[in-house]
Amino acid sequence: MSGPSQDELAGLDGLGASSGRTGSNAPTIVVEKAPEPRAPEGRTIAQRPTTQDRAFVLTARGAAVSTLVIMLLIGVFLTLGAMPAFRQQGFGFLLENEWLPEAGNFGIASLLWGTFVVGLIALVVGFPIALGAALFISEFAPRSLKKALITLTDLMAAVPAVIYAIWALFFLQEQLLGVAQWLSTTLDGPLGFLAVAVPDSPSSYTSSAFIAGVAVGVVIIPTMTSVMREVFSQAPVGEREGAIALGATRWGMIRAVVLPFGRAGIIGGTMLGLGRALGETIVVFAIISPVFDFTTNPLESGTNTIAAHIAIRYSESSGIALAGLLGAGLVLFFFTLTINTLAGIVVSRSRSGAATEI
Amino acid sequence: MTTVSGLPGQSSPPVGSAPVLTKVDPDAPRHRVAAGPPVQKAPPAKRFGGIDAELGQHAVLSLIGSVSVAWLLYENLLPTSGAIGFWLLAYALFLGFFGVISATTLDREGVVDRLIGAVVSTAGLVMVAALGGIVLFTFLRGKGALANLNFFTETMALYGPDAPLDKGGIYAAMIGTFEQVAISVVVSVPLGIATAVYLSEVRGKLARLVRIVVEAMTAVPTIVAGLFIYALVLIQLGRDGSGFAAALALSVSMIPVVTTTAEVVLKLVPNGLREASLALGTTQWQTVRKVVIPTARPGLVTAVLLGVARVIGETSPVLLVAGFTNELNYNAFSGPQLSLPLYVFNGLRQPFDVAIERAFGAGIVLLSLVVIFFALARIIGGRAPGEMSRRQRKKINAQMAALATSTSQEDPR
């Protein structure tokens, strides 16, 4: 595109120059030879920004760099602070399931497990509701309701975690005790690990990973819903109409067009929700009774997660114990960073826009 | 799916304002010519949308049937009890009945469509009910605390957690929240908006990296932000917990929110405006300051408000670095400082009903603040940033004119 057109331009330049000359040298007709084809030389366009602009660019760049540095500092400080713990425990930090820093024996294995269990329960509860709600808002809700529901979803995402925490502690937990009891007594045949020591007492089921997981599940619903809804609403109109014109029902259209299109959004939204669930602190802290051991029965009282452990122990920790907490925080940081970055990549790689142009 | 706004008939011009329709060749229907535009009469129009009457009937029938059968089963046959179990059973029965009744008039695809519609609507309802339930529950449990004016004007410094509701309150917590949020706004808004300007206006080599990092930052668990400030301020610098440390931790959460929202908003400023300004011979800084930022101002305000709404209720980072006190502390830079989320969190762990009620009361205040900031953000940012009010447009035009004259006088270097 650039080569020949620049040649042409060069030719035109020559003509322009010659016509200028003919104008001044009145009647003489000057016939110019066609200009030799010469290699076009790219010119570097020199910018001489004003001092004002130089200052402006420097300031903006300074701000951007500061933001970068803050982010890096999070990693650096946590790593520096955690070094003593890593040095002492080595890989054992990830594998040990005791937390006895004074005795020189501590690790986050059971915390990782607890975090995983709570996160998994949160997804099991939150995912179907979020997917359904996202489909409802983008495909089923009447237009008048749609805007209100989108606002409500955003508002629900903005409700502080501590509000979810008091609601879960004083309302949700009570409602769920019966469910936990039912699950435990009904399923203890095939799933023996769900049995509790005192099945008749509701207090056997309080403060469990199950209740914390359900509460966190509610917390992550709006996050997942809004990502999924956003992607669903971008499903191309042409394909939607194509399905409808074939006589598909609304669900048929969703199955043929919206869900395949929104697959990346479903995956990405779920991962974002998982990232939020793994880092949720206050809700878990408020509900669980901390037990530093592997959570074998999620229905039974007592569990722990990395985030809750940090919040519970920070005030009574110093020295190597504090280093251990910083190490746990670093692990959480890396986990959530990885999950969220992957989620971001998945969502941005979704077929949104690009491939719909046919 | 479709709704109709406005009645078509109302808009039609009065009958007789147009020439009367005549069919030129009524006997040759294979070749007809209409003379002139037809009469615009207002025939009864079929309007689409509304609720499918049959769907409504079937749903109501199924609902009545399922609830009554569930009640029968629950009261008489099943050993378990509890509201959740009842509703789950009733819901399963509802889907069954709904499917069977729908099958009387629909084929398989139609029935599946209806059942999916029911399930999906339920999910939407559950989400709304959860939000409504949370708000309502907080309000009901906390309204007793709000009824006493001292709740807003006193602190808990002189009273134990079991003090009656007419003693003590959240004054210290409100002051703390106000100061901490104000400091974090001062720290993160200039940094966030300047970073956004870098990303959308300067577009330097770092832009990609910065964008990725900021995006990643939005998702960092707040407890990690708190831990970072803990490691930096309390351990490395050896300072005690304070409101300022809490504000710094909040800023770590706020910077990415402000940056990403502001970048989106700045990107929405039409490029034509930038080019028009640059073509007047302005510097880039003048263009940004006089054209881009004023155009995007409502959106930028929204970015800030959303950032505030996001951090005002953050608990875990504050928990780590603000220290603990019941005293009123106006000085955020020294000594521990209370804040609303912390107040709620401390209250919910007390064994006294009054303390818990006060926690819910503080929760109402916190929730109201979030809703207010959120609503403000919506109202101010409701207009798409490119589309300006007429007053704004005038202002921009005036500024453009002023720029044109001023640059001709200024030495561009």
Added chain:
Amino acid sequence: MTTFDTSVTEQLPAVPVSAFKPAALVAESVNAWFGTHHVLADVDLTMAAGEVTALIGPSGCGKSTFLRTLNRMHELVPGSSLSGRILLDGEDIYDPARRPIESRRRIGMVFQKANPFPTMSLYDNVVAGMKLTGRKITKAETDALVEHSLRSAGLWEEVKNRLEAPGSSLSGGQQQRLCIARALAVRPDVLLMDEPCSALDPTSTRRVEETIRAIAGEVTVVIVTHNMQQARRVSDHCAFFLAAQGQPGHIVEQGRTEDIFERPRDARTEDYVNGRFG
């Protein structure tokens, strides 16, 4: 004016697919609105069974809106409304007792922009309508249906060896013919085409036009086009739509294609078909 070389179109295979039964479509005083905006006034038009009816006219004259009222796609636009009747073999498709999807299953549609389902294979695209409407047929019947539909759409020879490729892997013209095959696979009585060639190059346009002529006997075709030569080449009947400034669109003249083009009775029709405006 419908002398059309159909020899290039492939021979249809003798497969056990039930015969197509083209149906007549009759519009009776159809008016359409978007919100309060009256876009179509008093359209009466008979689209004869098994023939090709072209709707012509300048942009914004309501011909696409009219087409979309014919299979109840119009009502998908929020705020839309309608009056009048659309009779498919004598039955009003807007009868309150009828569901939109019943009409759409009998009246297929091909859009201006080809819209194959990109995540489905070519094969699955063709049978998508059968699957979406829950019709159960055996594998052998499905294979035969796919071949028959693709042959009808003139696409079989080009794609028979790569039926598992995704629908988006075809060229624009092939995609459009895939959409025609997809619409034909549900064995509709009527096929509506909304400017099916406007996004295609001349060669692809020619192939699609051949396809239209080839399927004309099996299915009633209604095609919107603002290419008058195309209308002349493919259609048996023509209806000329026009909308005056600020007025709803209406039919100025309708009749056999050759009459419209060679003996127009209305001056505006004559101006339009001779390219003096639009």
